[in-house]
Amino acid sequence: MAYIEVKRLYKRYRMGENVIEANRDINFSINKGELVIILGSSGAGKSTLLNVLGGMDTFDEGQVVIDGTDLANFNDYQRTEYRRRDIGFVFQFYNLIANLTARENVELAVEISEQPLDPGQVLTDVGLKERMDNFPAQLSGGEQQRVAIARAVAKQPKLLLCDEPTGALDYETGKQVLQLLQDMSRKKGATVIIVTHNGALAPIADRVIHLRDATVDKITINPKPQDIKTLEY
Ligand SMILES: Nc1ncnc2c1ncn2[C@@H]1O[C@H](COP(=O)(O)OP(=O)(O)O)[C@@H](O)[C@H]1O
Numbered sequence: 001m002a003y004i005e006v007k008r009l010y011k012r013y014r015m016g017e018n019v020i021e022a023n024r025d026i027n028f029s030i031n032k033g034e035l036v037i038i039l040g041s042s043g044a045g046k047s048t049l050l051n052v053l054g055g056m057d058t059f060d061e062g063q064v065v066i067d068g069t070d071l072a073n074f075n076d077y078q079r080t081e082y083r084r085r086d087i088g089f090v091f092q093f094y095n096l097i098a099n100l101t102a103r104e105n106v107e108l109a110v111e112i113s114e115q116p117l118d119p120g121q122v123l124t125d126v127g128l129k130e131r132m133d134n135f136p137a138q139l140s141g142g143e144q145q146r147v148a149i150a151r152a153v154a155k156q157p158k159l160l161l162c163d164e165p166t167g168a169l170d171y172e173t174g175k176q177v178l179q180l181l182q183d184m185s186r187k188k189g190a191t192v193i194i195v196t197h198n199g200a201l202a203p204i205a206d207r208v209i210h211l212r213d214a215t216v217d218k219i220t221i222n223p224k225p226q227d228i229k230t231l232e233y
């Protein structure tokens with residue numbers, strides 16, 4: 001059985017009289033250790049889907065089976081445990097804790113992990129060796145994004161979910177971060193899902209799930225994903 005199986009997933013937002021169907025009849029599966037890109041334009045439903053997969057949000061219909069367990073059957077407590085234990089989440093808008101330094105943000109996240117990586121080492125890997133003792137407000141957007149990535153990676157989660165992780169990064173730093181995320185799948189066996197609107201990133205993934213108008217448009221498999229060193233985007 002695949003590591004992730006999504007079947008007939010629906011997620012709706014109710015706004016007064018209106019109902020917005022953000023995810024509609026979504027179906028796909030993902031194998032353990034894959035690097036997956038969810039590709040789609042703004043409003044396609046990417047963040048909604050990532051939040052559902054990470055147990056950040058509930059859904060209305062369908063099945064989301066992860067490692068043999070259907071998230072639909074979780075109560076709030078079980079969903080929280082799942083999120084803490086298995087998930088590393090890189091938020092699109094970072095969500096760092098303002099009164100903790102970069103290092104402390106990462107240290108706090110790994111306190112609840114079973115096999116954390118060394119926070120200082122991971123911050124070095126994302127190029128922040130010299131900035132670890134700075135607070136988020138003292139860091140640029142790109143630096144804050146890298147702290148958010150370090151925080152998720154250092155947990156060594158089974159499932160690493162990244163919402164537009166290179167959005168605020170310059171080209172070279174973006175490639176470094178993509179390399180780090182690919183290494184998490186290739187070397188550490190984590191399943192990594194990257195949400196992006198940038199189609200140029202698609203060749204590096206094992207599997208690309210194309211979202212359009214709240215549903216899956218197509219799924220493509222790259223038998224030989226492109227080496228990030230040779231990627232141009
Ligand atoms: N909390 C929310 N309440 C109401 N509508 C929402 C909410 N979050 C997202 N939406 C709507 O759902 C649709 C999909 O949003 P989203 O998943 O954020 O798309 P993407 O990440 O692909 O840009 C959009 O129409 C958006 O306005």
Ligand SMILES: [Mg+2]
Binds near residue numbers: 048
């Ligand atoms: Mg989004």
